Amino acid sequence: MIITVTMNPAVDQTLVLQKFVAGDTLRVKSSRSDPGGKGINVSRVVRELGGESIAMGFAPGGLGRYIEHELKRAGIETDFVHTEGETRTNIAILDEARHGTTILSAPGPTTSPKAVEELRGRLRSRLQAGDWLVLAGSIPPPLSGHCYNEIIQEASDAGVHTVLDADQDPLAEGTAAHPEIVKGNRREFERLVGRPLDDEESTLGAAQEVHESGIATVLATRGRHGAIAISRGTVWRGVAPRVRAISAVGSGDAFVAGVVLTLSRGDPMEDALRLGIAAGTAAVLTPGTELCHRREVDILYPRVRVEPIADAVNSRN
Numbered sequence: 001m002i003i004t005v006t007m008n009p010a011v012d013q014t015l016v017l018q019k020f021v022a023g024d025t026l027r028v029k030s031s032r033s034d035p036g037g038k039g040i041n042v043s044r045v046v047r048e049l050g051g052e053s054i055a056m057g058f059a060p061g062g063l064g065r066y067i068e069h070e071l072k073r074a075g076i077e078t079d080f081v082h083t084e085g086e087t088r089t090n091i092a093i094l095d096e097a098r099h100g101t102t103i104l105s106a107p108g109p110t111t112s113p114k115a116v117e118e119l120r121g122r123l124r125s126r127l128q129a130g131d132w133l134v135l136a137g138s139i140p141p142p143l144s145g146h147c148y149n150e151i152i153q154e155a156s157d158a159g160v161h162t163v164l165d166a167d168q169d170p171l172a173e174g175t176a177a178h179p180e181i182v183k184g185n186r187r188e189f190e191r192l193v194g195r196p197l198d199d200e201e202s203t204l205g206a207a208q209e210v211h212e213s214g215i216a217t218v219l220a221t222r223g224r225h226g227a228i229a230i231s232r233g234t235v236w237r238g239v240a241p242r243v244r245a246i247s248a249v250g251s252g253d254a255f256v257a258g259v260v261l262t263l264s265r266g267d268p269m270e271d272a273l274r275l276g277i278a279a280g281t282a283a284v285l286t287p288g289t290e291l292c293h294r295r296e297v298d299i300l301y302p303r304v305r306v307e308p309i310a311d312a313v314n315s316r317n
């Protein structure tokens with residue numbers, strides 16, 4: 001089973017405007033709301049691609065119940081700890097005239113250490129050896145990245161496959177617990193290794209460094225260029241098909257969903273990288289925070305090129 005954890009969920013609201021002007025009253029042409037937050041997005045894409053998962057984490061306030069309800073309606077099992085405060089709302093404003101998207105991202109409410117204990121207890125009772133645990137996104141204050149570290153250690157000890165997709169302190173602290181897979185984008189790896197990564201070679205060097213620190217699989221996504229995977233000493237380059245990008249929001253989450261779903265089925269890393277890139281690329285074809293559609297993922301999948309990068313392996317092993 002795939003279990004996703006979202007500690008800082010959101011309601012993602014997309015508003016379509018003919019033209020966005022600050023300081024005026026504007027008419028909204030259309031709007032949609034979706035349950036959001038990185039782990040939740042992973043669960044939604046896993047479902048879209050025909051897989052199953054359980055979405056866990058925190059669900060603050062009335063909007064937390066709304067998220068649960070929407071996920072269940074989409075056929076996704078949930079097990080959230082109900083917490084105090086209110087779930088944040090992220091707003092994406094789509095400007096049709098300029099084809100631009102403006103994102104307003106709100107901070108979430110604080111969470112108590114008691115809620116973390118409750119979540120850890122539920123994870124303990126649900127997780128079994130061979131399951132896949134995806135920890136994705138930020139951690140609400142006053143908790144720190146240490147929280148991911150402890151969850152990863154405990155899950156790994158129980159024989160669970162652990163996947164981390166985070167930034168800053170949660171990424172650094174979580175990586176220190178040696179999850180099986182670490183996924184990051186350029187900015188996230190730059191902050192992790194502490195130097196600029198402006199091309200494939202430097203990104204590869206950073207990914208190699210993280211791999212050698214004891215991470216079995218390192219996935220570095222590179223936006224329109226695709227992604228690099230280093231898995232147990234083998235390096236792969238996945239090239240994304242060229243598309244007309246509409247909104248890249250959620251592409252990283254779709255990527256993680258494609259990778260984890262493939263690996264959970266026992267299929268090889270090459271296939272995982274291919275589905276991850278197809279799902280990530282399909283997510284940029286949908287407006288605002290809308291994720292991806294299976295139809296487009298199926299069309300893109302055979303167009304993703306995955307090739308081993310032999311030189312990198314030879315020079316470093």
Ligand SMILES: Nc1ncnc2c1ncn2[C@@H]1O[C@H](COP(=O)(O)OP(=O)(O)OP(=O)(O)O)[C@@H](O)[C@H]1O
Pocket residue numbers: 184185186221222223224225226227240241242243245248249250251252253254255276277278279280281284
């Ligand atoms: N402009 C694009 N064209 C084609 N594919 C894209 C584009 N942007 C992203 N992708 C696909 O989505 C995958 C993940 O994208 P990206 O590196 O932007 O992730 P991310 O920064 O983690 O995203 P997120 O904002 O969701 O966290 C890429 O590996 C690629 O396959």
Ligand SMILES: [Mg+2]
Pocket residue numbers: 165185252253
């Ligand atoms: Mg990301």
